[in-house]
Amino acid sequence: MGLGSIVRMLAITAGAAGAAFVLNRAAESVARRLSGRRPGSPVLALLRTCRRPLQLAIGATLLLLGEPWAALPLRMRGGVRHLLLLCTIFGGAWLAARLVALVIDTSLLLSARRQDLGRARRARTQAGMLRRICQAAIAVIALGAMLMTFPAVRSLGTSLLASAGLVGVVAGVAAQSTLGNLFAGVQMAFGDMVRIGDTVVVAGEWGTVEEITLTYVVVATWDQRRIVMPVSYFAGRPFENWSRNDTRITGTATLHVDHSTPVEELRREFDTLLAKTELWDGEGKALQVVDTTPTTMVVRALMTARDAGDAFELRCLVRERLIAYLREEHPQALPRLAVTRAPGGETPESMAS
Structure with missing residues (x-):
């Protein structure tokens, strides 16, 4: 590897890092203006969670585009380009997951100001479930895209697709309980059966729904215990919801x-x-x-x-x-136990005589 290639690669890296920093600062400035320049704005706090994935996605993309200009040796070019491609896919998926969470959480914050308590709890529950589903889908797609960059995995694509039906049947039977909980969680969130913050009685325990995921529900009891129950319990058994329509x-x-x-x-x-x-x-x-x-x-x-x-x-x-x-x-x-004779009454001894 020549000195010129090293210098050009360092220049490309420095330029990508500088461009990522400038674009990140510009995005943060725009976000601050949109949020009304309030330091404690929840929207600004959510946007700041996108800073690192944005820098990684921009930097990896610029390095991938500038890699041909570095004129690396042929024995190194393939490995470096493959690594930059993996970083680009990972950064893009990370940024997409954070943007999905940003859009959902921002819409939740804006809608909660105009809704009553019951609707706000329902929106919070559905938003949390939708965020988890979208992030899981993005992770699966990104993992598939990263694996397909490897020639060995790509060559197995035809055989994998041919056996997808059999594998799907086997996986469905093996993960029947997990899939049941998954679909029950979606049904519970969007069917408005129970929401985060609802007061419920399940299995004889009174508590408040603290967390709802794709597979389980956490109920906080009055004595500060946490009951973790599968979502399928709520979809298949009766339970009491004391605050579904009205908290009174x-x-x-x-x-x-x-x-x-x-x-x-x-x-x-x-x-x-x-x-x-x-x-x-x-x-x-x-x-x-x-x-x-x-x-x-x-x-x-x-x-x-x-x-x-x-x-x-x-x-x-x-x-x-x-x-x-x-x-x-x-x-x-106050309640009393009678041990004397009532006025005008007879005692058991006088009745016997």
Whole structure:
């Protein structure tokens, strides 16, 4: 390899690096103007994630185009050109994956400002699923294109295509569970069955959907555990979704009290308690005697809240305050076990005699 070839190759490398740097700065300047020159703009932050793949794609492309001018020896030209081609394909695929994520995330940010909470969660779920599918497709296409640059792999293309049907059948049988989860994930995301942020009850566990991927769903429980479940579970079994259309929910608090309990006074205390707390959304309330036993009455308090978290807190608060009210103002209303003779009644001994 002559000195002239080395100098020309270094010049091409320096020129490609400089051009990539200039184009990157120009793209960042345009992005800053489009985002309103706000340093903390989420759009600008997303655009910055494209910086490295953009530099790699531009630099590799310029080096590939300028390689003939370097006049490298024949024994080196093939290897260098092949390496530059692989870098160009890899950089282009990396940039395409980041651009897809940029377009999807930017559209999600813009649409979330004009939608309610439920639609925003649905858009976030669908955007995440669509981003993963597109990035997986780009990765497969890029890997195939890189492999086809090798003569040995290219010569096997005919036989691979001829056996694609058999391989597809075998792979489908072997990966039946994985493919089922994959299609179930797409169905769940775009069928609006469950979304990120939804409050659900699955397998007897109450929690919030934290992450949805192509194959599994992560549910964060109230006690900070993480339940990882296959997507096929949600597509094939019933589950409770407490916030699919509306996050409002009705909470209940049940009290067992004595038959002598002044229900009207208890109802007034219940109304006063709800009026003083911000956990109640002001939509609905009721305090009713729903059942009776030989020793107690069953009083049920109903109250609505903005979401499941507020409903749980409100139920605990109402139960605690009503019991405290009865203990302080009407202690005779608390459940008791009768051990004395009722007025005018007979004891078992007198009945036996």
